[in-house]
Amino acid sequence: MNRSTWHGHAIVRAASLAGCTALVLALxxxxxxxxxxxxxxxxxxxxxANDGWASHGTGTxxxxxxxxxxxxxxxxxxxFKAALADGGxxxxxxKVKGTxxxxxxxxEAFAAPGYDFGAYLEKYAPETWGLEQDLSAExxxxxxxxxxxxxxxxxxxxxxxxxxxxxxxxxxxxxxxKGASLQIRGVDNVIVRNLTLESPVDCFPQWDPTDGSKGxxxxxxxxxxxxxxxxVWLDHNTFTDGEHPDSEAPTHFGMLYQQHDGELDIVxxxxxxxxxxxxxxxxxxxxxxxxSDSESTAVGDRGKLKATFHHNLFxxxxxxxxxxxxxxxxxxxxxxxADESYSYSFGIGKESRLVAEHNAFTLPAGVSPAKVLKKWxxxxxxxxxxxxxxxxxxxxxxxxxxxxAETLQSGAGWTPTLRTAVHPAQVVPALVDHRAGAGRLR
Numbered sequence: 001m002n003r004s005t006w007h008g009h010a011i012v013r014a015a016s017l018a019g020c021t022a023l024v025l026a027l028x029x030x031x032x033x034x035x036x037x038x039x040x041x042x043x044x045x046x047x048x049a050n051d052g053w054a055s056h057g058t059g060t061x062x063x064x065x066x067x068x069x070x071x072x073x074x075x076x077x078x079x080f081k082a083a084l085a086d087g088g089x090x091x092x093x094x095k096v097k098g099t100x101x102x103x104x105x106x107x108e109a110f111a112a113p114g115y116d117f118g119a120y121l122e123k124y125a126p127e128t129w130g131l132e133q134d135l136s137a138e139x140x141x142x143x144x145x146x147x148x149x150x151x152x153x154x155x156x157x158x159x160x161x162x163x164x165x166x167x168x169x170x171x172x173x174x175x176x177x178k179g180a181s182l183q184i185r186g187v188d189n190v191i192v193r194n195l196t197l198e199s200p201v202d203c204f205p206q207w208d209p210t211d212g213s214k215g216x217x218x219x220x221x222x223x224x225x226x227x228x229x230x231x232v233w234l235d236h237n238t239f240t241d242g243e244h245p246d247s248e249a250p251t252h253f254g255m256l257y258q259q260h261d262g263e264l265d266i267v268x269x270x271x272x273x274x275x276x277x278x279x280x281x282x283x284x285x286x287x288x289x290x291x292s293d294s295e296s297t298a299v300g301d302r303g304k305l306k307a308t309f310h311h312n313l314f315x316x317x318x319x320x321x322x323x324x325x326x327x328x329x330x331x332x333x334x335x336x337x338a339d340e341s342y343s344y345s346f347g348i349g350k351e352s353r354l355v356a357e358h359n360a361f362t363l364p365a366g367v368s369p370a371k372v373l374k375k376w377x378x379x380x381x382x383x384x385x386x387x388x389x390x391x392x393x394x395x396x397x398x399x400x401x402x403x404x405a406e407t408l409q410s411g412a413g414w415t416p417t418l419r420t421a422v423h424p425a426q427v428v429p430a431l432v433d434h435r436a437g438a439g440r441l442r
Contacts, residue, residue, distance in 0.1 A: 042441060043071070043093045043169050047191070047233045050418050052274030052308025052330065060231040060274070062167035062191030066091040073171070077102045077180070081160055089164040089187070096195060097171045102158045102180035107203035110157060112149035115204075119143050124207050126253055131209040144206075151204040151220070158200055158221065159183050162190055170194035173439035178242065185227040192224070193235045194441040198242035199223045199283065202259045207252075216255055222262040226270040228300075236441040238279040239263040245282050247341075260284065262320070266307055266327070267291040269300040273307040279437035281315040290325025293350045293377070301326040302351065308418065309334060311428075313436040314345065323347025323376070324354050330416040331356045333423050335432040336372075338363050344374035346381075353412040354381040356395070360428040361388040369393045370402035380409040387425040 047060040054060040063070070070092040072083040083094045103109075120143040122128075124135065138144035158180050162168065164187035170176065176196030184190050202219035209215040223239055226232050241260060250257050263280055266273055266289045280286050290301050305327025314321045315337045322329065324347060336345050336359065346356055361372060369388040372395050373381075383395040400407045423431060434440075 042194070043095060043167060047274060048420060051233075051420050052276065052310060052418050053272045053306040053328075054231050054233045054274035054308070055418055056231075056272050056306070058189075058231065060189055060191060060233045060272075061165075062189060062233070063091040063093040063165055064167065065165075066093045066167075071095070073097055074100070076100060077104070080177070084160055084162060084166070091165040092163070093167045093169070095169055095171050096175045096177065098174065099176045099178055099196070100180075101178045102160075102200070103154075103178070103203075107154075107201075110150050110153040110203055112146045112153065114141075115146040115150050116143070120147060120207075121252060124209070124253075126209065126215060129209060131213075131215050134208055134210045135206070147204050147206065151202075151206070154203050155220070161185060162192075163187055165189045167191040167193070168195070170196075170438060176238075176438065180223075181221045182224040183227065184225060184229045184232055186229060188230045190229065190231070191233045191235070192237060193233075194237065194438050196238045196240065196242075196438045197223050197263075198240055199244070199260050199263060201244050202261070205257065205259055214255060215253060217252070217258045219258050219261050221260075222265045224264050226264070226266045226273055228268045228270055230271045232270070232273045234264070234273070234275045234278060236277045236436070236438060238438040239281065239283070239286075240279070241282045246284050258284075262286065262288050265289075265291065266305060266322075267301075268297070269304045271304040271306050275307070275309045275312060277311045277432075277436045277440075279313045279315065280317060280321065281313070282317075284318040286314070286317050286320045287322035288320055289322050289327050289329060290349065290352075293325065298326065298350070305329070308332075308416070310419070311432050311436060313337070313432050316341070317345075319343040319345075319374070320347055321345045323349055323374075324352035325349035325377075326351045328353045328412075328414055329355070330419070332358045332416070332419065333425075333428050333432070334359045335429045335436075336361045338367060340364060342367055342371065345372045346383075347374050347376055348379050348381055348408060350377040350379065352377070352379040352381070353414060354379075354383075355412050355414070355416055356381065356383045357385050358422055358425045358428070359386045360425050360432075361386065361393075362429065363388060368398070368402060369395060370399045373399045373408060375399075375403075375406040375408055378409070380411045380413065382410065382412040385425055387428075390426065392425075 200221040
């Protein structure tokens with residue numbers, strides 16, 4: 001394994017802005033600092049104090065304490081997975097150089113012998129199979145059985161389990177991971193920074209005839225999953241569908257052949273997560289916090305799923321930015337840029353307590369600010385000091401006025417305190433668009 005160290009420059013953030021002039025100074029590194037000087041080795045930087053929910057309690061340090069034997073530079077998928085597995089939960093730093101492709105051999109490498117997509121379509125076409133019976137009872141040698149085996153092969157190949165006390169960081173401006181699913185499951189203290197993460201493509205989506213009135217294609221693999229984990233910091237990453245946007249996906253059986261799941265899921269009792277200065281772009285079901293309304297799941301989610309999203313760019317997304325169940329979620333100083341495919345940004349789900357403040361929304365002509373909020377359950381929220389196309393808008397009031405059948409209640413019942421600099425919403429687009437995403441960490 002290639003082990004090395006790499007030094008860069010600390011992040012510079014403005015403590016306060018007095019108009020666009022101060023903003024430009026901050027962006028060029030001549031403005032005031034929001035925090036005391038930090039390590040100049042980007043790989044050993046830790047989450048600043050009070051920077052969102054991930055700073056709560058013990059804070060988030062990732063692999064900052066790694067010794068020389070647990071600092072890795074990787075350039076291949078095999079090398080990346082080997083570095084993750086080496087040393088257990090001892091502090092480690094994994095530096096990603098260039099773009100790592102988890103599916104470099106293509107989907108064909110995962111296909112079970114005898115699997116044929118054409119045969120699958122012929123066997124389960126609604127006009128012959130119908131829409132009343134799912135495929136769960138299909139034998140292993142059927143087209144669905146061969147699909148299941150193929151899907152299991154892909155699952156094993158593209159998932160990467162991230163251990164506790166780990167920092168994963170891209171080197172320079174062009175580092176990334178393509179086609180993989182980062183699994184942050186049941187661990188504490190993880191940092192992921194400065195990576196372009198291209199969403200994994202499900203090579204073998206399953207047709208479910210009973211899903212909805214027309215059936216549906218269901219896919220697996222989130223780009224990153226925080227599952228039952230605590231103290232996770234995701235910073236300066238770009239989450240994207242990249243070369244495989246949904247807009248170019250075909251239809252089969254009259255339904256979109258969906259090959260993507262989420263970009264980021266925070267589920268199953270996960271807690272204390274901060275997502276800062278990321279770009280989430282070109283995706284449908286973007287961020288899910290709490291994955292079920294069921295009472296069995298709720299037992300593990302109540303009192304947890306606390307997450308902060310600040311200074312992120314949400315661009316050309318359809319929905320779930322984020323959709324929230326149960327959690328105390330703080331969303332401030334983000335820029336939301338919509339296109340004609342826009343459905344909503346904030347999904348108000350079961351027992352959620354969302355605070356959305358000082359955000360900026362850029363909506364196309366003909367799209368009402370009433371669409372920003374989507375009510376799934378009766379859960380009060382706080383939404384204040386937000387701007388839409390440069391104008392201050394009461395998002396709850398405009399939603400209730402235009403969609404009275406889904407009236408929302410104001411007041412999340414808590415006040416966020418774990419925040420660093422909070423900028424006025426009118427400067428957020430220039431600030432976030434200039435600084436968010438992979439390759440802009442300094």
